[in-house]
Structures are given as C-alpha cells and as structure tokens.
Amino acid sequence: MKYLPISFLILALATATAFAYDPSPLQDICVATNDLNSGVFVNGKFCKDPKQANADDFLFMGFRNPGNTTNPLGSKVTPAFVDQFPGLNTLGISMARLDFAPAGLNPPHTHPRGTEVLVVVEGTLLVGFVTSNQLNNTLFTKVLYKGDVFVFPIGLIHFQLNIGNTYALAFAGLSSQNPGVITIANAVFGAKPPISADVLTKAFQVDKKVVDYLQAQFWYDNN
Secondary structure, eight states: OOOOOHHHHHHHHHHHHHTOOOOOOSSSOOOOOSOTTTOOOSSSOOOOOGGGOOGGGGOOOTTSSOOOOOSTTSEEEEEESTTTOGGGTTTOOEEEEEEEOTTOEEEEEEOTTOOEEEEEEESOEEEEEEOOGGGTTOEEEEEEOTTOEEEEOTTOEEEEEEOSSSOEEEEEEESSSSOOOEEHHHHHHSOSSOOOHHHHHHHHTOOHHHHHHHHTSOOOOOO
16 A cells, blocks of 8 residues: 655645634624524624515615714714625625814724725825734824825724814725724723723823723713
C-alpha cells in the first residue's frame, strides 16, 4: 500500500480547517437553549416565505426627511438596519443617515459587527478612528468635505464632528445587516446596573467624585 505524501495530508487538513468555522454573530448575545418554545431567533431573523415577499419589503423611506438634531449632541443617526428594513435580512449590508447641526457630534462609538464607509453630502466633518492597543491606540483623523468618502474599520472606536458653520449631512454603508452600536460614554458611565465606581476610578485614574458626577448624567442616545 502506498502512503500519501505528508505535504498532501497537511494540505488536506488545512483545507478542511479553512472551511470549518462559526458564522459571524448578528446580535450581541445568543444563549443556547434546549427548550424550543422559549427560543426567539438564531443569529438573525426568521425569513418570510419568499412567495409572500413583495416590493415594499425591499423599500426603506426613512431617509426622506432630516433627522431631529435638537438634542445635547446636535446630531441624529437614522439607521436602516434589518430591524428597520426587513429586506436586508441575510444580505450582509445596511445603511444610516447622519444629520448634524453646526458643532453637532456623533460621539465616539463602535460597530462590533461591521465596517462603515461614510460619504459626506453636505457640510464639513472632522472624522477619525482609533486603532487597537496592539497598534498603540493610533488616531487616524481627517477633515471631510462634500463628496469625500472615509472608511472606519470594523470594531474600532470612531467619531464624526461637524466643524462647519452650517448643517451637515452624510450617509454611511455598513458591512452587516445588524452592525450594532456601542457609544463609549453611554456604555461606560450609563451602564445599567452601573459599573462599580472602584473599577472606573482605577481605570480612568480619577477621583470617585468625578465618576459619581459622570454616572449621574443623562447619556443621550442619538440613534
């Protein structure tokens, strides 16, 4: 009996490994259950019978009107994720409209499940993202004008600030039907129940009074 060359066996093993993977999660948590009656959904949404689908399932009209920027941040993000736009289910894409009053801010946040590409339609935006600890938390920032496009890699903290004297408008495309949003300040200081002050005072190297003050604030969500 002839033996297969060791290189062939390694190649076969590598190929098998490459095709054995878990799908990327489409929600924050998905706890396994053996009780089928208590299950909600598995990593996404249930599908409508294709024979029952119609053109309206693939139409989203939520971008027709400007978002209300009369809030502490001076910005409004209107998402077109799968929850708002059912036709996106299984397609791996979504969008958002971003409206900014003068000096309006879309505060530092992350999308844990999607890369974002942003195009400026009106106004001038200061944008940026911060790399991971591995790359020394390097800030990449740029001023964008009408027609400019900028990309924010998946999972990295990023922001957009209107530095012009007029209203600004941008649209974003994201590489997930449900990219998720974690606004840093809201998550750290507005968590429910609150994160222990002992944790935050040591993490941020500040006095407990500062942490108490920040946790007492109302952390507005512009999404």
